[in-house]
Amino acid sequence: MTLRVFGGRQALQTLSFWAALTLAATGAVAEEPLAVEIVTTTRSAQTLTYSLTGEVVARDTLRASFPSGGRIAKLQAEEGDKVKQGAVLAQMDSVQQVQALRAAQAGLSTAQANHTQAIEDLDRQDALLERGATTRISRDSAEDALRITEGALTQANADLERAQRALDDTTLAAPTDATVIERLAEPGQVVGAAQPVLELALGSQIDAIFDMPEVLMSTPRLVDEIDLALIDRPNVHFSGTVREVSPLVDAGAGTVAVKITIEDTAPNITYGDAIRGTVTVTDQPRIAVPYTAMSATAAGPAVWVVNPDTMAVSLRPITVERYQTGWIILSGGLDENEEVVTRGAQLLYPGRIVRAAGDSQ
The missing domain is CATH 2.40.420.20 (conserved putative lor/sdh protein from methanococcus maripaludis s2 fold)
Structure with a gap:
C-alpha cells in the first residue's frame, strides 16, 4: 500500500473535512430532549358527592306466626292495612282444638263434682266419728279420697287451660298498633309452627336502608345530614341522619347495610318506596x-x-x-x-x- 502525503493547501482541506465529519457524528450520538406533557402539582380540597338508591323500611318489624302448625282458614289482613292492637289478622282451622276444649270442660265438671262429693263424705265421717258411729279408718279413707279428688281437680284445670290456650293459638292477633307490610301465606295453605304468615311494621317510625359499597366505608368521614328524595318525586327533598351501620360486609355483593333515620317532617312515604340518598362532603x-x-x-x-x-x-x-x-x-x-x-x-x-x-x- 502506498501512503500519499498531501501538502500545503490540499492537506488543510482534507483535515477540515475529517473534523466536520467527527463533529457531525458527535451531534448524532447526543440524545435530544423528549417532548412530554408536564403538570405542576398543587394541593386542593375536593368536594365529593355520593348518591345511592335504597328502600324505605319500617324501623321495627315483626313476622307474625301461629305457635302451632295447621291449615289457615281465614286471612283477614291485606298489605297496607293499618290494624289496632288485638285485631284478628288470621285464623286457623280449630275443629280439633274446640273438641279438646269441650272435653277439658267436661273433665273439669266431673272433677269438681267428685271434689264436692269428697268434701261432703269427709264432713259426714267427721260427724259420725265424734258420736262414735264410725271408725278412724273410715274417716281417714274419706280424707284420702278428698286428696285424690283435689289432685284430679287441679289436673282438670290445667287441661282446660291448655285446651283454651291451644284454641286461642288458632287466632293470630295484632300485638300492637301496626301496619301490614307483606302477606307471607294465603288461606288454605298449611303452615308449620312459627312459620311467618304476615310481616308487620310496628309503630310509625320509618328508616331508609342503603347497600353501601365497602370501599366508601374505608375512609371514615363525618356526615351530619343526608339529603333524601323519592325516586318518583325527585324535586321533593328532606333530610335524614345515620342511625345504624352494619358491622358485617355482604360477602356476595361487597356492600354494607346502612340505615338512615327519616325525620317526621318528611312527605307522605310508604314502605317499599325507592329513595335516593345524597351526601356531599369536603375532603381534606x-x-x-x-x-x-x-x-x-x-x-x-x-x-x-x-x-x-x-x-x-x-x-x-x-x-x-x-x-x-x-x-x-x-x-x-x-x-x-x-x-x-x-x-x-x-x-x-x-x-x-x-x-x-x-x-x-
Whole structure:
C-alpha cells in the first residue's frame, strides 16, 4: 500500500473535512430532549358527592306466626292495612282444638263434682266419728279420697287451660298498633309452627336502608345530614341522619347495610318506596395527578418527577388515597409545586432529559 502525503493547501482541506465529519457524528450520538406533557402539582380540597338508591323500611318489624302448625282458614289482613292492637289478622282451622276444649270442660265438671262429693263424705265421717258411729279408718279413707279428688281437680284445670290456650293459638292477633307490610301465606295453605304468615311494621317510625359499597366505608368521614328524595318525586327533598351501620360486609355483593333515620317532617312515604340518598362532603386538601402519570416500581405505584434545573426525570414512589374518574388522589409521595410527567411516561427511564411539549428546543 502506498501512503500519499498531501501538502500545503490540499492537506488543510482534507483535515477540515475529517473534523466536520467527527463533529457531525458527535451531534448524532447526543440524545435530544423528549417532548412530554408536564403538570405542576398543587394541593386542593375536593368536594365529593355520593348518591345511592335504597328502600324505605319500617324501623321495627315483626313476622307474625301461629305457635302451632295447621291449615289457615281465614286471612283477614291485606298489605297496607293499618290494624289496632288485638285485631284478628288470621285464623286457623280449630275443629280439633274446640273438641279438646269441650272435653277439658267436661273433665273439669266431673272433677269438681267428685271434689264436692269428697268434701261432703269427709264432713259426714267427721260427724259420725265424734258420736262414735264410725271408725278412724273410715274417716281417714274419706280424707284420702278428698286428696285424690283435689289432685284430679287441679289436673282438670290445667287441661282446660291448655285446651283454651291451644284454641286461642288458632287466632293470630295484632300485638300492637301496626301496619301490614307483606302477606307471607294465603288461606288454605298449611303452615308449620312459627312459620311467618304476615310481616308487620310496628309503630310509625320509618328508616331508609342503603347497600353501601365497602370501599366508601374505608375512609371514615363525618356526615351530619343526608339529603333524601323519592325516586318518583325527585324535586321533593328532606333530610335524614345515620342511625345504624352494619358491622358485617355482604360477602356476595361487597356492600354494607346502612340505615338512615327519616325525620317526621318528611312527605307522605310508604314502605317499599325507592329513595335516593345524597351526601356531599369536603375532603381534606390533597394532591391529585392525571391517571396518565401512573407508573410503577417493584414496591408499588410511582410517577416520573422532573428536576427543573436539569430536566432529568426520576421515578418517585407514591401513596394512593383513592381513584376517581381521570385522576389519582394521593396521600403521600409528592409535595406542592413539583413537576410530574403525564403523557409520555411510558418512554422514560431514570436520567432521561425531557422538555415540555410545545416548548422550543
